[in-house]
Amino acid sequence: EACDFDIEHLNLPAVNVLKNAKREDYFAPGSLFKLNLDPRSELTFGMPKTASIYINNGVALELKPYVHEIRESAFYGSRNLLQSGWVVGEERLWNKIALAEIPVGKGRAILYAFRVHHRGQMFGTFKLLFNAFYN
Secondary structure (H helix, E strand, O other): OHHHHHHHHOOOOEEEOOOOOOOOOOEOOOEEEEEEEOOOOHHHOOOOOEEEEEEOOOOOEEEOOOOOOOEEEEEOOOOOOEEEOOOEOHHHOOOOEEEEEEEEOOEEEEEEOOOOOHHHOOHHHHHHHHHHHHO
């Protein structure tokens, strides 16, 4: 819900393509997915080229044209994303953005389309959160 809030209230050039998805079209009840990371991004510093992420909600981003440079720091591939658990409608994630950095005024908005810190259990993605604080 935080991504949707930021997109709407900060007028960000992004769309959550799963926002109104019906449960029979997309459902991932606490599953792990493979995510590709951009090694040039400050948000992914110290991370491998791929990571496992936890999803229990429906957020996948498409970015619109914008007057400032948007950094797509993490994105889904086009096949075989599910690593553990189950999903209905995996193809709705294919080639979508999961982590984006968008300039806003004098600052920036960082959109995490997944549970980067889920109850302190997602040790593999902590760097993605802490790198945002550091940079």
